[in-house]
Amino acid sequence: MSTSQRPAARGSGRVALDQAEAVIVDQYTRLVRLAYLTLPHDLGRHRRVLVAHALVQRALPGFRVGRAAPRVPEQRRGIPHPAAAHVRARVLRSALAHDRRPRGWPGFLPPPRTLLPMLPVVWGLRLFPRAGGDEEVALGQVLSEASAPARAAFVLLQLEGLPRSEVVELLTAAGAPRPEQALRTARDMGDAKGAAAEALLRSREFDACSVQTRPTDLLRRRRRYHLTWSAIGIIALVCAALLTGVAGGPAGTSSRNADARPAISPAELLRTPRDAWADTSRVDFTAWPARGARTDDDALISRALGVWTDPPSGTRVGVAKATSAEPPPSGTQLLYAGDVGRDAVVLFHDGRRVVRYAEPAASPGAASLDISRSDEADVTTAAALVVSRSAGKLRYLTAPWIAEAQTRDLLPPNSPGRPLDVSDEGVTDAVGEPSGTGACDSLPVLQLRSSGKIVEKHAFLVADLGGLTPAHLSYTPLPGTGAPARQPREATSDAALRSWARTACRLPELRQSGVRSVNQWDFAEQELPERGGRAVWSCTRASTWRGPGSVLVQFRTSAESATAPAKVVGRAHSTAACSRFGQHVVAGTSWTAGSGRHYLLAAGSREVDGIEVTGDVDVTDEGRTLAVKAPRSPDVTVRARLTDGERLDEVGRRPVR
Structure with a gap:
């Protein structure tokens, strides 16, 4: 390790080159693990391993990783300051940049700011960390659902043991948006995992420096090798013909073999x-x-x-x-x-x-x-597969544990289920495919019931969203007085069907997006001003098979019809909001009473004990709901205070309209 005593420039955020190199060599495994866990999960494990090593190796001063970083927090963990904090901030900034590609930028390329040569490069091999146990896999799924800043904050808190203030400063130095929100999400994840979080993060599942190797697809690589040399030969012949002035017919083209030998028999x-x-x-x-x-x-x-x-x-x-x-x-x-x-x-x-x-x-x-x-x-997401899809009709192959199948329309909440015939092989009769265009006048779903051999009277709903596996629909009811946070349950109760009837027409928006399950959470209710009835606030979360989820925050009133679509007041993508790792939410919207007067309404989930509004309306109120007179379309920001003193931004953070 270098022992140079050259001082780092103060106030400029610069460090001596040999100090930064010493930090990278000494802390290489930890820095690679931090980068690996922060990078987007949709890169794939092989790509994340290579990119994580590349980002750490490019963290030396002189490599351009984005805007000049602001001063980073002083660290007190026995590794050189300010070099350690500087290197860590550069690694984080580069990893977070992978979530900020321009629209349309190819997914296989790094962001524009990191287009300098990315070493190491591996040809002909696939690298991936060694597999862990069920708990490590579950933690990996949780991390994939969180935002990149939240993943980074989780590692810094649980693995590096940094104080919360340093985590916020470090995320700010790395250019992370809303570091306080990322810290809250990371704290929720840590509370859910408890003392085991550090041990899980240190497991081989997340160690990108201890990897296994496997070859790439040898058969496909062999075919591409031969095709490449064939193409080179054809190009050489064409060039020779052009150079000698010999006119030739059009060159033949290679095509993929329709009778390709299967990879397995x-x-x-x-x-x-x-x-x-x-x-x-x-x-x-x-x-x-x-x-x-x-x-x-x-x-x-x-x-x-x-x-x-x-x-x-x-x-x-x-x-x-x-x-x-x-x-x-x-x-x-x-x-x-x-x-x-x-x-x-x-x-x-x-x-x-x-x-x-x-x-x-x-x-x-x-x-x-x-x-x-x-x-x-699981028992619900593996309950059926789409076996055929044609002319607006589809058939399912049901799981062997399905004892009864029905169809029902999700729009009329009181409509009964209709029996669906299933063959001895498990193939259903043709059912209507939810329309993704035109008027939303029906939303057919399947209601399935499991056999008593595995679970007693377990009925649940699944909906076709364009994929092979239908999405599981669930429901989380309004919080009870003084009761613990409620968990999602099957969307078959009267309350669940009434809530889903107001949201059903939003489901076609999720088609072809790889949705695994959709939960409708009624997180708050309030009495409307001027005896306008009752309003319910809900958060509809769509979780995908690949991890990230999207949410819609919606607002509905008792004065509207039972099937009128709820008003969307907030949207967010790739977020942990409205999940078990994002259990706090606040939202606001404008509302007009029967008298014509306009109001600003806001509501929060069960841990909210105060709401603050700034902008065209400035008001602070205690409790979980707020109603105040306001202009017709106020431009405001809504925030909440939680019972533990933390601040909470509204989902989507957009002006209330």
């Missing part, structure tokens, strides 16, 4: 015993038996595996967001093979993804391949 597929689901503690896709009349049709299944391995030209391929399209790995499971309508359909599950292959059953035609994520599915 039908004989290598896993087939779960038919009754395994009734005697297992893991009730998910792994418990599905192989069903359908063509499970022994090796020719069909081999074609499906071949198309999955290397889709030929003309194949319609649909891959969900943040889902790998890699060929079938060993251990892939066969779920279904049979004829559904006019198509022959094969369904697979490989532990992380579900895959549907379809081809015309009667005459030759183009095949289709759809791939979606399914990791950590």
Whole structure:
């Protein structure tokens, strides 16, 4: 380690080069872990490992990582100051920049500010940290749902042990937006994990310096190698012909092989015993038996595996967001093979993804391949798969533990469910597909009930949002007086159906976005001025299979019809708000009484004990709700005070309209 005594420039935020290098070498593993956990999860584990190492190695002064950083907080942890804080801030700033790409910027490229050479570079290998246990996987899922500043704050608090004030200053120095909000989210995550948080973060699941290696897809790489040299040969011949003046016909083009050899054979597929689901503690896709009349049709299944391995030209391929399209790995499971309508359909599950292959059953035609994520599915999110979709109708293949299926319209809250016929193989009759365009006059959903062999009288709702797996709908009721925070429950009660009836028309907005579940949380109610009735504030959270979630904060009154869409008063994307790690929320909106007078209304969740409004209206009030006379469209900022003294910004932080 360098022992140079050259002083760092004071007030400028600069440090001696040898001091920064000493910090990077001495704290390399910790800095890489911090970068790895802060980077966006949709980069993938291999890419995050490489980028994390690159960002730490580029943290030496002289590499351009963005705007000049402001002064960073002094640290008292035995590593050189100000070099340690300076290096840590530069690493954080670079990692946070990956969440701030310009619109349309390619996802495989780093942000524009980091387009200098990014070493290390690895060819022909995939790198990823060693797998941890269930708790580490659960923590990884939680971190993926949080924002990048919140992830960074969580690591700084739990792993580095920094005081909260230093965390806020360090995030500010790194250019993080709203560092106080990130700190609150990190504290909620830490409270949920308790004393185990530090041990989990130190596990091999998050150690990007202790990695495993695997080759990339060898078959595909071999084909691309041959195609590349073929293309080079063709280009050389064309250039030679042009140079010698010889006119030639159009050069032939290579195409992908429609009869590509599958990565695995039908004989290598896993087939779960038919009754395994009734005697297992893991009730998910792994418990599905192989069903359908063509499970022994090796020719069909081999074609499906071949198309999955290397889709030929003309194949319609649909891959969900943040889902790998890699060929079938060993251990892939066969779920279904049979004829559904006019198509022959094969369904697979490989532990992380579900895959549907379809081809015309009667005459030759183009095949289709759809791939979606399914990791950590459970009794509800693995309850059904879309087995066919045609002409506004769809059919489901239900899980073997589903004892009863019904359809119901989510708009009329009092409409009864209608029985849905299910074949012995588990395929349902055709049901209406929710329309993504036009007037919202109905919203069909499935109501399923599990067998008593695994759970007693467990009924739940799922809705088609354009993917292979329908989204699970749940409901969290209004807080009770003096009661602990309530947990989401099934959306089958009268109160849940009344609340969902006012939100149902927003569901089509979530189509094709990889949504795993949607929870409707009624977080506050208040009496409206001038005897205007009662208002309910709700937060609708859509959580995706890949981790991040989006929320809609909505406001509805008792004076409106039972199916009138609630008013949207706030939106946020890639946030932990309205989840178990973002249990506090405040929102505001304008409202007009029957007399024509205008009011500003605001409300917060159960831990709010005061609301402050600034802007066109300046007022502070105790309690969880506020109603004050205001201009017609006030430009205001709403904040809340929690019972522990913390401040809370409204979701979306936009002017109330």
